[in-house]
Amino acid sequence: MKRELPQIIKLIEYELLILDRDSIPESVGQKIHLNYAKEIKIEFPNFKTGYKWQLTSKGRVGNIPITPEFHIFIRPKVPINNIFGMLEYAYKLKIKFPLGQIKCQSLEQTYETLANILAQKILERCRKGLYRDYLPKTERLAYIRGRVDLRSALEKPWDVKLKCDYHEQTGDIEDNQILAWTLFIIGRSGLCRESVSSTVRKAFHALQGFVTLKHFKSEACIDRTYHRLNQDYQLLHALCRFFLDNTGPSHETGDRQMLPFLIDMANLYEKFVAEWLKANTPKRFKVEEQYPVKHDKDYFDRIDLLLCDIATSKVLYVLDTKYKAPDTVESDDRHQIVAYANALKCQNAILVYPQNLKQPLDIKNDDIRVRSLTFSLDSDLHEAGETFLKSLLPNTLP
Incomplete structure (x- = not known):
């Protein structure tokens, strides 16, 4: 059975949109009011509004899937290529593109472009081998490894297993867990075409066998330590920060629910001006x-x-x-x-x-x-x- 495309309402940041009463189901209006009051000012049809809906974006741009059948797209006033340029500065995305290669016509294309870059670079790193580090581990073993807890051994001399403290080299570390969580979030966004979604899934599955899936906030991508062995992770984590910063929580349960993608333009402008001044x-x-x-x-x-x-x-x-x-x-x-x-x-x-x-x-x-x-x-x-x-x-x- 062919899946019906969702109904889409398009807003422009800070501009009032007036719609007929039957354009939005009341249940959808209630979801907008309850879940997205910070992003959208909504007036229900009444005597003052001429019995029409009134919606105004409060300075956030992007995609909000209110329900699987009803989405809101909020367009920026700023040219899309300049949004991309602001993101490059604000998130320190030091990506060297061939001249004229990036020509995004919409926020969805910007999202998709960065998602594809992240997935491709993660696959490249997987082919070279994930960065691994030594993590402390405590385990009861039938043989000596690392430092033995003598006090525990003397208290239970009949126990043939010894409590050992040692360090084990593993790829299941925060550096890689951040990558896996971000790919998981991108996969749930529903904003990428199948060609890019396929690359994202491939990169996620390449990590899945080695890395535990854990929830991370964007703050985890800031002030990390990089050196000769993981220097390329700096760009990967900068891209992850962009996606984690601008992807909101779903208001429905279940992994199949699409997630909102929203850029706070005031916050982006502040970050951009700061990073541009630092550089110039x-x-x-x-x-x-x-x-x-x-x-x-x-x-x-x-x-x-x-x-x-x-x-x-x-x-x-x-x-x-x-x-x-x-x-x-x-x-x-x-x-x-x-x-x-x-x-x-x-x-x-x-x-x-x-x-x-x-x-x-x-x-x-x-x-x-x-x-x-x-x-x-x-x-x-x-x-x-x-x-x-x-x-x-x-x-x-x-």
Whole structure:
């Protein structure tokens, strides 16, 4: 029997979509409201809405399978190739593509492209041999291996088996378990065509005989140790972090349920700007992310970005990314960045937006200069970054 394709509703981030009352079953509307209130603002048909559905994405883009028969696709305003470029920076995906090879037309193609790269590289590593490490193990043996627990042996002299502590070389380690879990997640996404799904399954089965399937969060991919024997795992774990970061939990039980794939654009923009600055800011500056600042004994906050002088460690610029496009700087955002600057005794406070404001900000608040600047996502990202950097540091760059 031919499987029916799911009904798909397409949203664009932050744009209101109005649909007729019979376009969405009420049960589906309730699932959206209960399970995806952070991602989608939904208004049920009523007198105020003209008895129509109203849906607005809250800044996340991707695919949400509400039910097997009903999916929501949320499209970004940013060009897809720039989404790919942002991901490369934000997740440090140091992949050397031949010029013009990557031409993704949708988020699903971006997901599929990265899934295929991950699966192919895991298969390549399996052919060379998985990285193995020595793990401590305790076991009762009929022979001596490693260190014998003499106290245990003397307490039970009749027991022919000795308690031994030893190290065993194994491939069933966290480095490889992260890969297996990520492939498992990709396989459940339902976002890849059969040609890529087949490669993902092949890579998963290559690991399955050697690696225990364990649940991991994206944080497991950060700050890992790499050396000569596992250096290539750095890219593999960077790709895994992307998938684990942006794949949400299913709200249904059973392994066959598809998982939502959602990119938080505000979070991606913040990561991208930070990594781009780290790679391109003049060497006399140091970029710090998520810097904790304490306002009083009961309240502390984290600042998106700091630009510091390496020689003196002095904070020269406080930066806060704002993934939105208002006509002018909102007063709450202005007060917040000034509070950050005051807390760190910094004289330059910068609000960074993805689009030019109709009324840009450049004012003095006591000793603090507060500005709004643009790191645009509409065209070439590197050129946009260079323009942003020249506006940020006009007297420093050639």
